[in-house]
Amino acid sequence: MSFFGDLRTVLRGPRFRRLFGTRLASQFSDGVYQAGLAGFVFFNPEQHTSAGAVAMAFAVLLLPFSVVAPFAGVLIDRWPRRQVLLLSSLAKAGLTLACAALVYDGEGPAFFAVALVALSVNRFFLSGLSAGLPYVVPRQQLMMANAVTPTCGTVASSLGTGAGLAIGLLVGTGPLGTAGILTAAALGFAAAGLVSLSLGRRELGPHLEEEPEEVRAAVGDVVRGMVSGVRHIWSRPPARDGLATIGAHRVLFGISSLLTLLLYNNTFTGGGVAGLAGFSVSAGLLAAGFFLGAVATPWATARMSPGAWIRLQLLVAAAALAGFALPFSPALFPAAAFVLGFVSQGVKVTVDTLVQRHVDDAFRGRVFSVYDVLFNATFVLGAALVALLVPPSGVSVPVVAGMVAAYLLLGAAWAVRERRTALPAPGIPV
Template identity: 40%
Template sequence: MRRLLSISDFRRLLLSRFAAQWGDGMLQAGLAGAVLFNPEREADALAIAAGFTALLLPYSLVGPFAGALLDRWDRRNVLVVANALRGLLILVAAVTVAMGADEPVLFTLALIVVGISRFVGSGLSASLPHVVPVRNLVEANALATTLGAVVAVTGAGCAVGLRALVGADDVGSGITTAAATLGSIAAALVAIRFAKGALGPDEVDEPPQTLVAIARGLFDGARAAVRTPTVLAGFVALLAHRAAFGILLLLTVLLVRFRLDTGMAGLGEVAGMVGLGILLAGMTTARIVAKFYRRRTMGAALVVGGVAVVALGMPMTMITTLAAALVLSYAGQIVKLCVDAAVQRDIGDEVRGRVFALYDTLFNVAQVVSVSLAALVVAPDGASPGLFAAAGICYLIGFAGFVTITRITGH
């Protein structure tokens, strides 16, 4: 960590990431409080699923555009402009929350804001190999991704605290949402300090016409991923985790909201355990991979996830829910860090942005679909043992697919 933090451009990239992700945490918690835990509104499973869709769908809709353009435009400029525009739109969303706008209006604004955020997230990931040596990508990615996720959870915690001060009604929720603008402003101010071209792309391997490049973005990313066995196997593993996570996300919110009746504070405790699991994964993944190798590490993480879902999810108590949040976030983050490193190490820079765009698209479609399907059959209070079993099966299917691909390809 000391060696990595001695690199000035890496420190600057970290600061921009942290500011943006703190704002993301503030925004998502603010909108969640406005819709799910607002005494002036009522929320059922379908409304909750719609809210998650609004927050997750932009990753899928905007991903192909972001990937193609990040491999075409100066990524430094993308980070500056996207953060500034996002900050402005967050203020618009905050005003509509304070005015008591209906959920469809809020969800539409959330779609737009989070969509712009994809340019920021994908741009930061694609830029990392430009600021650290290739041999240190695993450690650098673990540090950036892990601390960034913890900062996002911290932002959500700040939203919970601010909401307690300013109120849980529409006006209080609007003030809380508006505070997320600070993250976007800070991220833009840090990103503008990079030299032009410092974050790539080094060369453009795309058609001259921008629209053609965008149309080909997903296809190019898919072709590069399929041709790279380590990335393909990792995608299968992470796809299974995100599908299971989508089911568990809905179940957790319903349990906390209706069955356990712990409110926004209970959801904050769950988020805290998720943050702790992510932090522990960041601290240990590089050493675990160095000792047991990537294939064994990812396989074990998937098995642990499947077992934890059934053993800790089924009791449906607050203690076991918190334990499940810790274990599953730890296992899932290990898988994600390994996949991130594989993309950054094994995919060429000229197509890396498009692969990360495919990455976002596939995994968030899986999460949106799993949340939506679960919402159709879930019990009103989240007490659905069958859905916990389904989430466990997702992990086992992911394990089987991952092992099959790695054995066939020898990677």
């Protein structure tokens, strides 16, 4: 079935629609919020950003996700997940308003501290969405729901980023503009909290009385719960190999994000509003790639195995970087962003499905928390690895050539895996 056909099918369920609406409202607001932070931190017209500064900002803004995620996964396997969605949405709204007030003091410790707490709270929200999904769709529709909902959330976030960037272009990248963007994001978070109230308090689980005693005991210990989630993944090779691929890809995506910010801030433009405008074009094409990758994946995996589809996309990413990124041309670079967006979402949807197919419900919260740690920590790792190698201009042929080689090696690894391991047969769409 096509992406849109799958979406129509799962949208027939009223409980799914309520959870889906909560996701879209919050992730759109996430995009607006991230646009406000990006414009304020990266495209300050008073300075040109260095590679080290970009990597440090990525670390400050993303690494808390990796610290909070293990606790989020274990706790949402214990707390009513509807309450997690409601309270985290309201907390994000309040914290975002606090950020809006603090921008007038500049990029000080207080601003970053509040931003970090808001981003950390978001881990509870996203983990709660993933863990609650099996409660609102029939089991036979879980696969298609898993394919369409994160993708629509990513598209909503990208649209929110575009909306936030548009506000920034209209009112400027100074404190007043940033405060306006963040206030809009806060209103969106509050709206997401209101939408979550359409779900029953216990509607998203967990129902611990239905689980074995050893599961209830594991939930009581955060560290043990995280370890059990890792072991659960390790015992399921398709999920394990998929997550390893996501980790490697996110390292490369972190590198490409660092290069993109430097190029638009220091080379393609003079920075400030012009840099933000150029970056917005690439961000828009990246979002379009995300969407089309999600649409194409169900069609493709109906005709080939998930492993073959992952391999093909990795090779396409290598070709796109070689053809569109290596010239370091402002006319060609956005095309590389589009292809990487397509590959990123296509690989993620495929891996999400492999994980959903091969993990038990009692471990789903912890598994997706491990996924979150991997997703964010490897992104920061990628930026940190090349921060000392990339000049302020962002132009580095050896770094991009190394990325091309890495994608080729990943594609080759999946070719070997396809020959050695029996993956789901062709004709079973993701």
